[in-house]
Amino acid sequence: MVTNPTTSQDGAVQPRRVLVVDDEYGPRESIAYTLASSFSVETADRATEALKKIRDQHYHVIVLDIRMPEMDGIKALEELRKIDPHVSVIILTGYGMLSTAQQAMVGGANQYMRKPPDVTELLDAVRRQAEAAQLRRQQAKMSQDALALNAALKKEIDSNQPQIWQARASVELVHDLNNPLTVVIGYSALMVEEAQKLSRSEPDLGKRMSDYAVIVEKAAEYCHHLSENWRTASKKTAEFTLVDVVAVAQEVRNVIFFGSPAVVVSGRPDAWIKGSKYEIMRIFQNLFKNSLEAGATRVSADFGTKAGKLAVTVSDDGPGMDEERIHLVMHGGFTSKENGTGLGLSICRHLAGAHGGSFSIESKPGAGTKIHLTFPEAIRT
Numbered sequence: 001m002v003t004n005p006t007t008s009q010d011g012a013v014q015p016r017r018v019l020v021v022d023d024e025y026g027p028r029e030s031i032a033y034t035l036a037s038s039f040s041v042e043t044a045d046r047a048t049e050a051l052k053k054i055r056d057q058h059y060h061v062i063v064l065d066i067r068m069p070e071m072d073g074i075k076a077l078e079e080l081r082k083i084d085p086h087v088s089v090i091i092l093t094g095y096g097m098l099s100t101a102q103q104a105m106v107g108g109a110n111q112y113m114r115k116p117p118d119v120t121e122l123l124d125a126v127r128r129q130a131e132a133a134q135l136r137r138q139q140a141k142m143s144q145d146a147l148a149l150n151a152a153l154k155k156e157i158d159s160n161q162p163q164i165w166q167a168r169a170s171v172e173l174v175h176d177l178n179n180p181l182t183v184v185i186g187y188s189a190l191m192v193e194e195a196q197k198l199s200r201s202e203p204d205l206g207k208r209m210s211d212y213a214v215i216v217e218k219a220a221e222y223c224h225h226l227s228e229n230w231r232t233a234s235k236k237t238a239e240f241t242l243v244d245v246v247a248v249a250q251e252v253r254n255v256i257f258f259g260s261p262a263v264v265v266s267g268r269p270d271a272w273i274k275g276s277k278y279e280i281m282r283i284f285q286n287l288f289k290n291s292l293e294a295g296a297t298r299v300s301a302d303f304g305t306k307a308g309k310l311a312v313t314v315s316d317d318g319p320g321m322d323e324e325r326i327h328l329v330m331h332g333g334f335t336s337k338e339n340g341t342g343l344g345l346s347i348c349r350h351l352a353g354a355h356g357g358s359f360s361i362e363s364k365p366g367a368g369t370k371i372h373l374t375f376p377e378a379i380r381t
Contacts, residue, residue, distance in 0.1 A: 015040045016130040017058065021050040021076070022065040022092070027116060031063060034119055035126060047076035054083050058137075060130040061088045065115070066104060074104055081108045086136040088129035092117065132193070180285075183219040183256060187212050218255045222278060240355075242378055245271045245280055245310065249301045252284040262296075263288050267303035271310045273375045275355045283351050284314075286344040287371055291316035296368070305377075312373040321363040330361065345371075 018039040022028035023046060032041045039061075044050035047068055054062070062080065066073035073091055080087070091104045091112040104112060110129055113122065191212050194205055246268060253263045273280075284301065291299040296318035304311045321329070329345045345361070348371070352359040356376050363369040 016060040016134070017042070018061045018063065018126060018130070019044060019050060019053060019059045020063045021045075021047060021068075021073075022063075023068045024065070027065070027092075031117070031122065034122060035063075038123065039126065039130070047071035047073070047079075050076065051079055051083065054080050054087070058084065059087050060133045061090060061126050063090050063092060063126070064109075065092045066112075067094065074107060077104055077107050077109055086133055086140060088133040090125055090129060180219040180222045180256060183258075184216055184223070187216045187219070191216065215255055218251070222255075222281060240274045240276060242272055242380060243275045243277045243280055245273055245275075245312065245375065246303050248277055248280045249284045249303075252281055252288065256281075256285050257288060257292075260292075262292065262298055264298065264300040265303075266300060268305075271303050271312075272378045272380055273310060273355065274378045275375070279351050279354070283348045283373070286348050287314045290344045291318055291369065294318040294369075306374065308377075310375045310377045312375070314371040314373070315368060317368045320365045320367045320369055321361075322365050326361050326363060 016039050018035055018041045020028055020032045020035070020041060020043045022031070022043075025045070028043050028045065032043050035041050042053065042059075044053060048071060050062070050064075053059075064073050064076060068076070071079075077089060077091070080089070088110045089108065091109045092115040093104075093112055094115050110132065111125055113125060117125075191209060194209050194212065246265065247270065249265045253259060253265060257263050287301075288299050291314070294316070296316035299314065299316045302313045302315070304313075330349060349359040352373055352375070358372075358374045360372045361369065362372060
């Protein structure tokens with residue numbers, strides 16, 4: 001049964017697509033009829049038929065019965081996730097199948113409902129899950145576009161080896177925008193989901209929404225600074241003020257890396273220099289990101305004092321590098337990552353120098369990597 005065509009001849013907005021999978025004719029057609037007023041609905045009486053349909057076209061929501069012949073809902077869920085990781089799946093379960101439904105949630109289902117479902121609850125669930133699926137598809141497309149842009153830039157670097165400062169600055173800008181933009185996308189998605197739940201008046205959601213909003217705002221400010229820095233780069237240098245470098249490292253950990261326990265900040269409680277907060281953020285963002293993407297499971301930034309200067313050591317337990325690779329990464333344009341630009345450490349060295357600091361690498365294959373930075377300390381008045 002197919003109802004509500006996905007497009008009309010006059011170009012009207014497409015309704016969300018729903019596939020109802022149930023071997024029982026009565027429940028299957030009843031659910032399809034209920035949803036047909038708001039969605040473009042198709043049905044399948046076997047999991048194998050459903051999987052064929054999913055291979056041929058995208059759906060926003062799959063309403064899947066858990067008990068079917070030939071292939072049950074758990075196995076069908078496993079197979080359809082290989083085909084479409086973004087579609088929302090609502091599992092229908094009988095009263096005696098609650099534990100199996102919970103197993104399905106672990107296996108990738110988005111929601112489960114008792115069978116037969118309440119009409120109002122079913123419509124609300126499908127609407128909510130259709131919105132979530134659409135959001136996941138949009139996020140995936142944005143990520144793919146970013147990767148494609150990154151790959152194109154890397155290819156351009158490899159083929160032309162650009163030496164003009166403006167071209168290099170453009171690549172650096174895109175390189176450094178990727179991480180905070182991912183944060184904006186991810187936390188925006190969380191905010192949408194929490195906003196939907198607020199209608200249920202759960203007391204803690206307001207605070208969580210506020211926390212997410214603060215993080216999104218900080219990441220957006222970072223993006224704005226990077227783009228503004230590029231726009232005015234030929235006219236003036238970044239303005240230096242008193243900056244607590246320890247606080248900046250903590251902020252990068254919490255905002256850019258979602259407070260990851262793999263990133264640790266230790267040593268001195270504060271350390272002040274004259275510099276640009278956002279340029280220092282770029283240093284820590286690149287150092288933490290490089291280590292984690294190279295396979296490190298722990299990255300630590302330790303703050304101390306050496307010869308009257310602020311000394312920062314960023315160390316990891318990653319695979320390490322030999323002397324030849326250290327030489328290449330220090331000069332930029334070299335990377336072992338499929339989607340890397342090879343500019344991260346070169347950017348860090350340049351920014352450290354702009355702050356009157358030093359930058360060096362200590363590494364051996366199989367022994368991790370240590371990045372040593374020093375900065376002139378500033379006296380707080």
